[in-house]
């Protein structure tokens with residue numbers, strides 16, 4: 001064992017982006033399940049490690065890091081044989097960071113703002129503005145992809161893992177219309193060809209969609 005522990009749940013999109021990165025880097029790791037619905041993340045033992053009580057949480061031989069975007073960058077910087085997944089070049093890195101922050105602040109938040117009220121407070125209606133935030137996220141990503149194979153050009157980076165983990169989960173709330181978003185659809189199909197995609201993201205994303213689809217009503 002490498003001494004790397006990932007705390008999470010496979011239905012969680014940001015946990016899955018870390019799993020995609022760990023698998024892309026061919027790193028061994030232990031997966032410790034944190035059951036959010038059972039309140040594991042609010043227990044003293046977990047709060048001591050991550051006072052923000054979010055998953056994923058990485059424990060790399062005692063170094064604790066949370067927020068999936070920080071985790072995936074750290075993993076590539078520390079363990080990758082090349083900088084392809086998270087370039088060291090200042091401009092390229094800034095461009096990848098832009099997509100990472102887009103996922104962190106817009107795309108994933110559009111999902112979380114619907115999912116969390118349902119899971120924790122049984123809010124079963126999706127107000128128009130929250131559904132529109134999801135549609136805006138799809139629209140921006142479609143534009144970013146343009147004629148490129150990946151979100152930052154022709155080379156796959158950790159930004160693809162973060163955005164894909166979220167986008168493959170969003171159909172739980174707003175359908176991803178292949179005719180309206182052909183670039184996103186083709187990009188997801190491209191990522192699905194990765195040998196580790198299904199285990200790291202595909203299965204968990206399907207579970208997430210099955211768990212939540214049709215439980216909420218669009219207003």
Ligand SMILES: N[C@@H](CCC(=O)N[C@@H](CS)C(=O)NCC(=O)O)C(=O)O
Nearest residue numbers: 012013014053054055056067068069
């Ligand atoms: N920006 C964070 C978001 C993490 C997040 O919100 N995770 C959710 C599960 S998908 C969670 O831990 N929710 C429990 C809580 O916030 O108390 C990341 O990328 O790691």
